Amino acid sequence: MTASQILPAQAAKQALEIKAATFSLPLIRLLDNALDQLALQVEEKIAQAPDLFLHTPVVIDLSGLPEDQEIGSFPELVGVLRAVGMMPIGLRGGNALQQQAAKAMELAILSETRPRAKPEQRHEEQEPPAAAIEAAAAMPSIEVGSKVIAHPVRSGQKVYTAGGDLTVIGPVNSGAELMADGNIHVYGPLRGRVFAGIKGNEQARIFCQHLHAELIAIAGQYRVSENIPSELKGARVQIFLDQETLKIERF
Amino acid sequence: MARIVVITSGKGGVGKTTTAAAVGMGLALLGHRTVVVDFDVGLRNLDLIMGCERRVVYDFINVIQGDAKLNQALIRDKRCDKLYILPASQTRDKDALTKDGVGQVLDELKRHHDYVICDSPAGIEHGAMMAMYYADDAIVVTNPEVSSVRDADRMLGILSSKSRRAETDVEPITEYLLLTRYSPERVNRGEMLSIADVQEILSLPMIGVIPESQAVLNASNAGIPVILDQQSDAGRAYQDTVSRYLGGELPMRFIDAKKGFLGRIFGGA
Numbered sequence: 116m117t118a119s120q121i122l123p124a125q126a127a128k129q130a131l132e133i134k135a136a137t138f139s140l141p142l143i144r145l146l147d148n149a150l151d152q153l154a155l156q157v158e159e160k161i162a163q164a165p166d167l168f169l170h171t172p173v174v175i176d177l178s179g180l181p182e183d184q185e186i187g188s189f190p191e192l193v194g195v196l197r198a199v200g201m202m203p204i205g206l207r208g209g210n211a212l213q214q215q216a217a218k219a220m221e222l223a224i225l226s227e228t229r230p231r232a233k234p235e236q237r238h239e240e241q242e243p244p245a246a247a248i249e250a251a252a253a254m255p256s257i258e259v260g261s262k263v264i265a266h267p268v269r270s271g272q273k274v275y276t277a278g279g280d281l282t283v284i285g286p287v288n289s290g291a292e293l294m295a296d297g298n299i300h301v302y303g304p305l306r307g308r309v310f311a312g313i314k315g316n317e318q319a320r321i322f323c324q325h326l327h328a329e330l331i332a333i334a335g336q337y338r339v340s341e342n343i344p345s346e347l348k349g350a351r352v353q354i355f356l357d358q359e360t361l362k363i364e365r366f
Numbered sequence: 367m368a369r370i371v372v373i374t375s376g377k378g379g380v381g382k383t384t385t386a387a388a389v390g391m392g393l394a395l396l397g398h399r400t401v402v403v404d405f406d407v408g409l410r411n412l413d414l415i416m417g418c419e420r421r422v423v424y425d426f427i428n429v430i431q432g433d434a435k436l437n438q439a440l441i442r443d444k445r446c447d448k449l450y451i452l453p454a455s456q457t458r459d460k461d462a463l464t465k466d467g468v469g470q471v472l473d474e475l476k477r478h479h480d481y482v483i484c485d486s487p488a489g490i491e492h493g494a495m496m497a498m499y500y501a502d503d504a505i506v507v508t509n510p511e512v513s514s515v516r517d518a519d520r521m522l523g524i525l526s527s528k529s530r531r532a533e534t535d536v537e538p539i540t541e542y543l544l545l546t547r548y549s550p551e552r553v554n555r556g557e558m559l560s561i562a563d564v565q566e567i568l569s570l571p572m573i574g575v576i577p578e579s580q581a582v583l584n585a586s587n588a589g590i591p592v593i594l595d596q597q598s599d600a601g602r603a604y605q606d607t608v609s610r611y612l613g614g615e616l617p618m619r620f621i622d623a624k625k626g627f628l629g630r631i632f633g634g635a
């Protein structure tokens with residue numbers, strides 16, 4: 116018996132659809148070709164937040180390296196990242212040889228956001244790392260992974276927005292949890308627990324109209340209700356990180 | 367089309383069974399064919415509140431397991447011939463409520479009744495999930511105190527995500543909030559949440575406010591649904607609640623503190 120005989124009604128059913136989707140992935144941008152140094156520094160970063168990159172797809176970016184500079188061995192680089200639990204899925208930049216190696220390992224070759232051939236662009240590539248980090252931090256603001264919830268979030272409910280902002284229009288009740296890789300906005304009383312920048316984005320902020328939260332956290336820095344000054348209870352505030360300290364400010 | 371209405375709360379002791387009995391009787395008195403189903407397997411109480419505990423032969427579980435026909439298990443109310451009760455089993459456990467079995471029994475009840483009232487057990491375990499799974503409407507019962515309100519909030523979240531309507535992505539369950547054991551005097555003293563507080567936290571329309579009343583306890587003890595006690599505030603508040611459920615617009619009664627003798631004379635606020 117063939118499958119179509121077993122399931123005649125389902126034979127005509129659509130089995131798939133192809134859609135466009137945009138994902139925001141961490142970029143591992145190499146600034147130097149010394150693999151042993153890289154391994155050490157990656158491990159240091161992971162030690163600060165062990166679960167943050169566990170099973171997280173990442174893209175390797177070699178566009179920060181001078182074109183003539185060769186990394187020891189591309190498979191070795193992938194091995195270093197896999198060893199700490201990351202899942203490299205693609206390569207951005209790199210020379211023909213490196214791209215070939217990536218293809219051999221079934222990594223995708225992702226297009227660069229800007230051509231690197233022009234000399235003035237090249238100059239920009241070598242800007243100090245701090246500026247590059249700032250530029251990267253500005254990027255999530257044009258996220259497409261954002262989510263808007265237009266109903267109450269009730270006790271026991273969890274909402275997570277991967278790679279973007281989470282906006283709730285309505286109350287977030289005691290015992291509810293909001294999590295987002297980006298910012299969290301609540302237009303309604305906020306009585307639950309909120310975690311912004313849950314993957315370590317220290318630029319993430321929480322905005323709310325009436326602060327009664329049980330717990331607020333940005334990039335792992337948290338405060339429970341007991342430690343929120345009583346004069347800020349019920350106030351319209353924004354919450355952000357300043358020198359790794361949570362700041363609650365009226366606005 | 368018959369409607370399945372679940373009376374639920376999360377927390378225990380807030381007045382679910384009292385409400386199921388009162389709303390069931392109220393709908394039947396207005397001429398609607400109504401059946402009240404007790405889902406509290408192992409801790410059945412509805413039969414006591416309805417005063418039919420001595421007439422239970424077969425129960426809900428017997429019907430699900432095919433040991434009895436539905437008609438053998440249904441008990442007709444002696445005061446109102448439009449009202450039936452399907453009692454829970456006292457000797458089984460809640461796992462005997464299978465999703466398919468409950469669905470089949472409710473489908474059959476819908477063929478012969480206009481309203482199927484499901485009296486949910488407390489908690490959010492299997493029995494409570496089965497009681498709400500097939501619901502079209504939900505009356506969430508809460509008392510004016512924080513733990514009860516939080517549990518109601520939790521239950522509302524479950525209604526909007528775990529019911530058949532949520533799973534099949536059709537129009538969601540219509541949710542109503544019923545505030546019971548409300549004491550205006552204690553609200554004024556700051557010992558209880560006010561109607562506005564509860565409504566603000568749960569952001570749902572209030573279908574009724576039932577005042578704290580000795581009549582409820584007396585009615586339970588006597589096995590007479592409190593809605594039949596026309597003299598009591600609680601009985602009349604339940605009548606209003608039933609009217610509102612059927613689409614009537616009535617102002618809330620019994621929500622202001624009673625004035626004392628001097629207050630009535632001087633008309634002060």
